[in-house]
Amino acid sequence: MHPQGPVPPRDPRAAVREVPEAAGCGQRDRRSVSQGVTASAPGSSRPFEATDGGGQAERETGPMQSRVSDRLRRLIRSGAIRPGERLLEVRVAQAFGVSRSPARAALAMLLREGLLRKVDGRGFVVAGSSPLAADHPQGFASLPGDFPIEPAPRWERILVEVEQALSSHALFGAVRITEERLAACFGVSRTVARDVLVRMQAIGLLDKDRLGRWVAERLTPERIRDLYEIRWLLEPQALCHSAPGIGAGRLRQMRAALVATLANMPSADSPLLDRLEHELHVELLAGCRNREMLRALEATRVLLVSNRYVFDLFLGIPVEVIAGSLREHLEVLDALLAGDARRAAMALEAHLRASCGHWLERLERVRPLSHPPFPPYLSALADR
Template sequence: MKSASIPDPTPEVADRTASLQERAYRLLKAMLEDGRIAPGERLLEAQVAKAFGISRSPARHALRSLCAQGLLDEHDGKGYVAAGQGGPSPDGPLATLDAIRIQATPQWERIYKEVEQELFIRVLFDAVRINEKQLALHFDVSRTVTRDLLARMHGMGLIVKDDTGHWLARRITPEHIRDLYEMRGLLEPQALLKSLPHVPDARLRAVRDNLTLALEGPVADSAAFDQVERDLHIGILSFCPNKEILRALERTHLVFGPTRYLFHPFLGVPVEMIQAALTEHLDIVDRLLRRDGGGAAQALHEHLKVADDRWLKRFEIIARTTRLQFPPYLAPAAPDRS
């Protein structure tokens, strides 16, 4: 329920598909740009988390993203200061933030993206084990909530149960990603050909509209990019009458996870690569609208070949990065000796 003292929700708050970190980032950016947070005013991580009803991790990521854009300056021990004329001082007044709840419901959904992001970062380095008890304690939720969350992640192929019954996220390697994209390259063009006779023109036009909005936007947007990825690779392909192909492709959906975190320094890829991917999607959808199935399937095949390279860029980024500290509910898994 909205507070009576707050105007109608901004698009950043209303967009429930974006991550908590990204919605907090957008909301703070809008406040900085329209003067609700004045130059020289300070922001604290705990203050942002409390005002927006989120945990400190997405608040921290949002504030650091604003620092990277030059909108805030970080001062150790004194928070973040809004940039402006005269040079920001760490002794400025604390900014006033209205209580705008941006967290999603149900509870498992509220914490899903934060846990998913933490997993995706660390499985690029090592396999990790999830401690369900610590997960519940960390987010102050019941074990029922954590079971719902873990079941969802299991269904997405992100985690598995090991021989001892513990939840495990296996390390993602370049070889694994190449194997998944090879599988996609073999199956998705065929699924697209089989889908085309069954996809209504209205659905294709709606997909094209989403692509146009994403391409014309001033900044690459995680939620918009995630949407266009799913529009084509899941939505349109869902019309394929061969359900065995679709079930096989579900095992490749793991690769879509990082597209929800374009602003993250490890999980994102350069903006120009995102623009190129959107342009390739548009070409495929335009061919589908012309009912050029063969051309669309060939364009999809070529798109997947370069998409593989884009995904693998993340391994180049982490190769230059030291291993990160684990949150309390994650720990390195023992090496697989099988």
Template sequence: MNHQVEAIAPTNAHSAAEAGGSIQHRTYRLLREMIEDGRIAPGERLLEAQVAKSFCISRSPARIALAALCADGIIVESEGRGYLVAGAASGDRAGKPAVLDKLEITSAPQWQRMYAELERELCTRVLFGSVRITEEALAQHFDVSRTVARGVMARMHSVGQLSQDRNGHWVAEQVTRERIGHLFEIRRLLEPTALLHAAHHVPREFLEAVRARLVRSMEAGNRGGAEMDTAETDLHIDLLSHCPNKEIVLALSRTQVLFVPTRYLRDPYLEIPYQLISDALTEHLQIVDDILAGEPERAAQALQDHIREADTRWMLRFETIRRMKQPNFPAYLTALNAG
């Protein structure tokens, strides 16, 4: 019997990936619920291909969901293949494949369903080198029309994630230390000024809602990609959008590409240490508290310090990939140069 799992409505209007990215989150949540209520027993085996087939999703969100469950200690890597559910296994189920009901986790529009997977794939690839996307192969990979594939790439182009070369091919340029440094320099120069201007215009109700979300995430220990993406959007996009100097806001929009990897902190190529995520949320809270206390200058200095620390945290990804082998390329991507 085929069941339909309803889509989670996106709460972040700035991220087209929010709705699409929820596929991996829903997969994680569904598997966790099945484990916690006993439908999947301790010692049973979960495989990426099995999860993808049972839930009617591609292997990438299945892989990310399983990695997140492993990071949370709910499942453990098997010496053979896949993962084993943590806990004392009964004799007859140890190592046996888990039985998964047929579930369809597909209700978002086509472009949303593929946006997050493509975005996450590109976030990883551009750390190693530039890549070219073949539109026809992309459409075939996601089983969508070329019109849908072209629309997704156009959206990514509008936020600076893709460009077109002289032949009209879609290209994701390699992310280098130099480029990241330049983007953070723009932020250091402009964000504190934007905050000083915005502090006099941002509604107190908005600030209190931002603070409540931060405290809730910190107290619950929820420091994953979704929580960090919300925190980054609240402070660096929504709050600063109250700056009356729209030229500053426009200039800062070019730096928002820095926030994209934050959505995929469970990905082994994009993750940063848990403690650093906690530190970042604490820094956000200090900035918001300073504004609420009527101390915009102190908030601006705290923001300056936060951006400096964020620069250091971002650069850790370059150290991570130096120790890792690049995963196999999907058919729609072609390497243009070595990292």
């Protein structure tokens, strides 16, 4: 029995998977509640970032619905929006200067995380109770003005599609990405295209070869083992450094989100699962005083990005595998809540070693499949 409460039973249901996209430019990453579930981490080419009091990065990136949910999550965790306060879709859209569609998706995401409860005919209310909530039944009522969210930078709008294409092709062989063709394909400047490439270079997804070409090396079993070895050696140590500064309240929030996700496993979607992975493998480590250690870990995030897209695209990941991974997350959090950083580090190492095995097993199942078509900006490297 876990010290913070019961863990939902295993739910060995069928795998869910993402619908493959045809090669091309400007196609959005289509995901739904029943499609695109992954067991990977936060999937963006972003460095480890400083966090605010709520543990979230101050710089908001990603799809608009994720940016709205991030902002709401911080307001709730900081107490600016209190337990019992009501949130209406139309008011959220107005406050953040977005359409109702991302506002609706953001509220649904927070509902699945357990931060909100649905009230028939009255939108959502913040979970928990507060004697002050009756004074401000409408969320945002006590806050000064609105909080418009700026549009995402141009490089970010195409990053997801380029990451997905590069990750899937790197399973079958080394590939070259051409800056000029990338810019032309998406109708952006070469400066924007270069920003995308540099961000993918930072996480080890691609690099420049001796001829100055942007190249993504093949993801071989040997390379995967090497990258995971770096992770299981460094992440537990980084966690030990960070542990004294992690608040118990934040850990309980993370644990509650995990338990809620496990209880509703078939309906969990990619953004939620990505956030849970981000919390364990990025947020909990962000307080590590050894910044060189964190920089070394950045180069291993090719695993997180590739896992995020590739296996759903080709195979799907069984729900029971995702649930098992999240239970391993719970072991780490429970050890931290018990004040046992050493046990938490050991649980994290065991989780990473198990993840390596799952990665390699799925890689073997992908190998015999047909190579996907190349988008215009990618080409195979014959000299690899």
